[in-house]
Amino acid sequence: xxxxxxxxxxxxxxxxxxxxxxxxxxxxxxxxxxxxxxxxxxxxxxxxxxxxxxxxxxxxxxxxxxxxxxxxxxxxxxxxxxxxxxxxxxxxxxxxxxxxxxxxxxxxxxxxxxxxxxxxxxxxxxxxxxxxxxxxxxxxxxxxxxxxxxxxxxxxxxxxxxxxxxxxxxxxxxxxxxxxxxxxxxxxxxxxxxxxxxxxxxxxxxxxxxxxxxxxxxxxxxxxxxxxxxxxxxxxxxxxxxxxxxxxxxxxxxxxxxxxxxxxxx
Amino acid sequence: xxxxxxxxxxxxxxxxxxxxxxxxxxxxxxxxxxxxxxxxxxxxxxxxxxxxxxxxxxxxxxxxxxxxxxxxxxxxxxxxxxxxxxxxxxxxxxxxxxxxxxxxxxxxxxxxxxxxxxxxxxxxxxxxxxxxxxxxxxxxxxxxxxxxxxxxxxxxxxxxxxxxxxxxxxxxxxxxxxxxxxxxxxxxxxxxxxxxxxxxxxxxxxxxxxxxxxxxxxxxxxxxxxxxxxxxxxxxxxxxxxxxxxxxxxxxxxxxxxxxxxxxxxxxxxxxxxxxxxxxxxxxxxxxxxxxxxxxxxxxxxxxxxxxxxxxxxxxxx
Numbered sequence: 276x277x278x279x280x281x282x283x284x285x286x287x288x289x290x291x292x293x294x295x296x297x298x299x300x301x302x303x304x305x306x307x308x309x310x311x312x313x314x315x316x317x318x319x320x321x322x323x324x325x326x327x328x329x330x331x332x333x334x335x336x337x338x339x340x341x342x343x344x345x346x347x348x349x350x351x352x353x354x355x356x357x358x359x360x361x362x363x364x365x366x367x368x369x370x371x372x373x374x375x376x377x378x379x380x381x382x383x384x385x386x387x388x389x390x391x392x393x394x395x396x397x398x399x400x401x402x403x404x405x406x407x408x409x410x411x412x413x414x415x416x417x418x419x420x421x422x423x424x425x426x427x428x429x430x431x432x433x434x435x436x437x438x439x440x441x442x443x444x445x446x447x448x449x450x451x452x453x454x455x456x457x458x459x460x461x462x463x464x465x466x467x468x469x470x471x472x473x474x475x476x477x478x479x480x481x482x483x484x485x486x487x488x489x490x491x492x493x494x495x496x497x498x499x500x501x502x503x504x505x506x507x508x509x510x511x512x513x514x515x516x517x518x519x520x521x522x523x524x525x526x527x528x529x530x531x532x533x534x535x536x537x538x539x540x541x
Numbered sequence: 542x543x544x545x546x547x548x549x550x551x552x553x554x555x556x557x558x559x560x561x562x563x564x565x566x567x568x569x570x571x572x573x574x575x576x577x578x579x580x581x582x583x584x585x586x587x588x589x590x591x592x593x594x595x596x597x598x599x600x601x602x603x604x605x606x607x608x609x610x611x612x613x614x615x616x617x618x619x620x621x622x623x624x625x626x627x628x629x630x631x632x633x634x635x636x637x638x639x640x641x642x643x644x645x646x647x648x649x650x651x652x653x654x655x656x657x658x659x660x661x662x663x664x665x666x667x668x669x670x671x672x673x674x675x676x677x678x679x680x681x682x683x684x685x686x687x688x689x690x691x692x693x694x695x696x697x698x699x700x701x702x703x704x705x706x707x708x709x710x711x712x713x714x715x716x717x718x719x720x721x722x723x724x725x726x727x728x729x730x731x732x733x734x735x736x737x738x739x740x741x742x743x744x745x746x747x748x749x750x751x752x753x754x755x756x757x758x759x760x761x762x763x764x765x766x767x768x769x770x771x772x773x774x775x776x777x778x779x780x781x782x783x784x785x786x787x788x789x790x791x792x793x794x795x796x797x798x799x800x801x802x803x804x805x806x807x808x809x810x811x812x813x814x815x816x817x818x819x820x821x822x823x824x825x826x827x828x829x830x831x832x833x834x835x836x837x838x839x840x841x842x843x844x845x846x847x848x849x850x851x852x853x854x855x856x857x858x859x
Contacts, residue, residue: 391635432674436633439605443630447607466716473713474670476577478605505580 276315276343277308277529283502283520284481288320293413293450296442298479299420300472302459303487304498308524310419311336313454315343318350322451323411325400327393329361329423342527355411357400361423381429390429390437398444401451414451416441421475422458422468431471438475459484480505488521495539496521500531570689572669572708572723574732579740581733582606584760585665585709587768590615592663592705593622599663600653604628604646604671611667614766626653632675646675647684654688661703664688669708669723670715678719685726739771 281287299309307330314336317324328336336358337347350356359378368377378396381388401414424434438455445451457475460468476482482503488496504516520531532538575581593599593615599622603611608625615623628642628649642649650672653664666672672681689706710723712732724730730745739759747753759771801809813819842848 389633391633394635435674439629439632440635443607447609447630470714473577473711477580477670477711477714505577 276319276345277312279531280312280529281316283500283518283531288316291317291320291322291452293452294446295452295480296438296446296478297452297454297481297483298475299454299456299483299485300459301456301485302461304485306456306458306483306485307331307419308529309483309485310417310454310456311339311343312529314347314417315340315345317415317417317452317454318345318347318355321355321412322415323355323357323401323413324350324415324417325357325359325397327359327361327397327416327418329359330419332362333358333360359396382427389433390424394437394440394444397441401445401449403449414445414449416445416451416453416455418453418455420456420458421471422456422460425467425471431467431474434471435474435478438478442478476505485522495523496537497524498522499534570685570706570708570727571729571731572710572727574710574712574730576712576733579733579735581709581711582667583762583766584731584733584742584768585667585707586611586614586766587762588707589623589663589665590619590766591768593619595661597622597661597663597705599623599665600626600656601665601667602626602628602649602653603667604632605668614764616765624656628671632671646672647680650676650681650684650688661705663705663707666706666708668711670711673710673715673719673723678722682722682726685723689726 276288286292297313299306299313301307301309314324314326318340326336333347340347347356347358351358361379364377364379365382368379368382371377373383376392376395377383378393380392381390397416401416403410403414421434421438424437425431438453441453445453455475457472458468459472462468482501482505484501484503486499486501488498499519499521502518502520519534521534521537522529522531523537573581573584575584589599589601601611601623603625607629608627611625612620612623626642626649628646630636632642632646634645642652644652650666669681676684685706685708689704708723710720712720728747730747732743732745733740734743735741740761741757741759744756744758745753746756761769761771763769813822
């Protein structure tokens with residue numbers, strides 16, 4: 276969790292809003308620092324988190340999480356965190372009998388159909404259980420990332436349907452949050468990626484877009500973050516507020532500053 | 542009896558709601574194109590509100606937002622006239638205790654036709670993009686055509702049975718083929734954009750046997766989803782011209798000289814350019830005077846040189 280990013284988003288773990296879809300998007304840079312931010316943010320906020328981790332191994336996220344002050348192993352052991360480790364599961368699916376549907380069932384099918392098994396996994400992981408214990412604050416689904424599903428052969432409409440169902444169940448019914456990372460390839464010919472990104476943008480309440488600098492790589496400024504608030508719930512707030520900041524990623528934190536105001540430049 | 546379409550540009554979006562006027566041709570289909578930057582759901586809700594205030598029944602096929610979210614901002618008089626057909630919660634029948642509408646999206650769309658039998662009605666499709674992603678384009682177009690009753694003769698249906706179909710379409714999600722097909726079905730097409738925080742609608746009217754007309758209207762949506770029309774905003778980027786600033790002469794304070802004195806100007810004018818062929822030059826060339834040495838060329842031939850004393854032009858008959 277990066278305290279400076281919390282300030283920019285005007286939120287704290289204690290006062291996090293609920294029922295929101297947050298879209299993380301990166302273009303010409305690596306936006307995974309945003310995934311680590313939200314993972315540690317929601318764990319600190321005492322939320323039940325379902326993490327669909329398709330890109331890196333669990334130990335990688337755990338290592339980064341420890342730098343940010345959360346232990347994923349501990350959270351998993353006490354039931355706060357459910358992780359679908361995509362890299363491991365994808366291999367398992369070929370070596371186990373086909374009894375029950377696997378979340379990544381589409382890998383076995385000739386025509387990658389829909390993501391209903393993945394949605395079923397998320398629903399079972401996050402369903403609120405009335406068992407008398409201290410309940411977690413709200414359910415949160417975190418996906419890293421959705422573009423991988425496109426690369427694995429799932430169509431963009433199927434991915435949009437999956438996010439639609441997660442939004443209907445997690446956000447609307449259970450008043451939880453969904454955070455998902457998507458890559459913007461910037462390639463004008465990649466229509467599927469464009470349909471996915473634009474379709475998700477229309478559904479999102481908050482869009483965080485990390486972009487590389489137009490002038491290229493820089494040692495002191497790693498990129499630019501655009502924050503777009505869409506669909507405010509109160510009609511009186513200004514529609515579609517947008518802010519832009521530049522950032523530098525350090526070992527245990529990320530510092531944000533206004534455009535052109537990097538400490539290295541001033 | 543022929544119902545003439547009375548949707549003139551002045552009566553369309555230009556008239557503030559209400560008064561109820563018979564301002565819609567029998568059966569019309571109006572898609573609104575929006576984009577991520579300029580969202581269209583607020584305009585759709587404003588049009589829905591306008592229809593409801595006219596006393597019509599409004600059927601909303603909701604695919605993208607939940608019923609609570611769509612009804613938010615409407616007061617009870619509008620909500621009472623609004624029937625929400627929920628395709629948001631479980632459109633593809635994935636839930637175990639099925640909450641889906643029977644028959645899936647296509648049947649839900651066709652069922653709207655039967656529901657709007659009595660009285661003027663408005664059908665709002667939120668959104669056409671969702672339907673286009675889940676239904677084949679030809680089937681969707683045929684169903685929309687039947688829904689808006691465009692194939693029925695104007696004399697067959699009474700004015701009380703008019704059906705207006707509004708659709709929300711996210712332009713960036715579709716290729717030119719489906720967009721073109723839906724455009725050809727529409728009587729009115731509204732594309733949203735804007736500048737400097739002010740939203741605008743580009744409205745294309747297609748009337749039978751008339752040329753399509755294009756109109757741009759600036760607008761804003763108030764918190765209660767009333768539509769407010771506005772004048773085009775002045776461009777603020779033109780800098781104000783100041784007539785009183787004295788113009789500064791840029792040739793002052795230079796480190797080099799841009800001006801010529803009188804003597805220098807005379808010397809310049811009397812100078813003969815080297816390649817200008819005047820009579821003095823001709824005389825000087827014809828008669829080399831004293832002090833002008835004729836030029837000699839000294840050439841040392843190599844061992845490999847082949848000096849041919851013949852004139853190569855000898856055989857020319859000139």
